[in-house]
Amino acid sequence: MPAVATTTPQSLSRAATAKVPGTRLMGRVEPYLYVLPAAVFVVAFLLYPMVLTVIRSFTHDDGITTPTFAGFDNFINLFLDPHFIASLQNTFIWTIAAVVLPVTLGLAFAITINGVRWSTFFKSVIYLPATISAAAVGILFSFIFGYDNGALNSLLNIFGVHNVRWLFESPINTYSMIGAYTWQSTGLNMMLFLVGLQGLPQEPIEAAKLDGCTGFGLIWRIILPMMMPYVVIATLLAVVNGFKVFDQIWVMTQGGPGRSSETLAVTMYREGFIMFNQGYSAAIAVIIALAALIFSYFYLRSVLDQEKQI
Numbered sequence: 001m002p003a004v005a006t007t008t009p010q011s012l013s014r015a016a017t018a019k020v021p022g023t024r025l026m027g028r029v030e031p032y033l034y035v036l037p038a039a040v041f042v043v044a045f046l047l048y049p050m051v052l053t054v055i056r057s058f059t060h061d062d063g064i065t066t067p068t069f070a071g072f073d074n075f076i077n078l079f080l081d082p083h084f085i086a087s088l089q090n091t092f093i094w095t096i097a098a099v100v101l102p103v104t105l106g107l108a109f110a111i112t113i114n115g116v117r118w119s120t121f122f123k124s125v126i127y128l129p130a131t132i133s134a135a136a137v138g139i140l141f142s143f144i145f146g147y148d149n150g151a152l153n154s155l156l157n158i159f160g161v162h163n164v165r166w167l168f169e170s171p172i173n174t175y176s177m178i179g180a181y182t183w184q185s186t187g188l189n190m191m192l193f194l195v196g197l198q199g200l201p202q203e204p205i206e207a208a209k210l211d212g213c214t215g216f217g218l219i220w221r222i223i224l225p226m227m228m229p230y231v232v233i234a235t236l237l238a239v240v241n242g243f244k245v246f247d248q249i250w251v252m253t254q255g256g257p258g259r260s261s262e263t264l265a266v267t268m269y270r271e272g273f274i275m276f277n278q279g280y281s282a283a284i285a286v287i288i289a290l291a292a293l294i295f296s297y298f299y300l301r302s303v304l305d306q307e308k309q310i
Helices: 009-019 023-056 073-078 080-112 121-133 132-146 151-158 172-198 200-210 215-227 229-244 247-252 264-274 277-309
Strands: none
Touching: 009 121, 023 277, 073 277, 080 121, 080 172, 080 229, 121 172, 132 151, 132 229, 132 247, 151 172, 151 200, 172 229, 172 247, 200 215, 215 229, 229 277, 264 277
């Protein structure tokens, strides 16, 4: 008997699709249409400004007259500028402090209050500063660190300590602002580490406790190695934030006195939008981006190499 051809809804649909001109091409293009808005956004607001900044860094540009090609003059002048060298040193201080203080305190708080009684209350109190903008934190601590009638000096006067120029002397002004930054950013790191702690497998921890590993030894040998992915994320975020910190410094000292507390981001803003040296400002922006990328590359590479050896 001859075979009877059978048809299914799927075969009918494919046959109908094949008869419609351009449907096959549309099927290939359709997946790319879903990512097109995001791609346009990235190109317009990330890649294009990035390329434009790199091009501008090789020009003398005041934002008014026609830019002229300057070659590497801006980059050479950077490292001959004492203000840039000072802001570079302050940026490294900020970056190291942003990694050591908020990340370490966030991890310590997370391990301490994880699963204890009243943990929700402590989480809320520690995380609350992270919900405040950096500019608002700058205003708050400008009142706290005020010279004549600041809250901290008023408290110290009770104990016979004379007024301290928290924001008017270098390097104490930088350390004071780092303290304000630490107060704000510790809570965010704490929440990141709490998420990691709650997702850790309990079997290795319980096995270590049965073997007598408790207290600091348990944290150092068992918990911390398993938390390394979250430590890497927190460290990279802290480094990037340390390189680009601006608004808090601008509100509290505007980089003063005498530009002594400027970081690279503050110097970039001053040169570009106050002194109208936009080519010079673009060169500083390129230096900031390169420094952050180089550190991130070598840091991730060292972490991945250590994981391969385990």
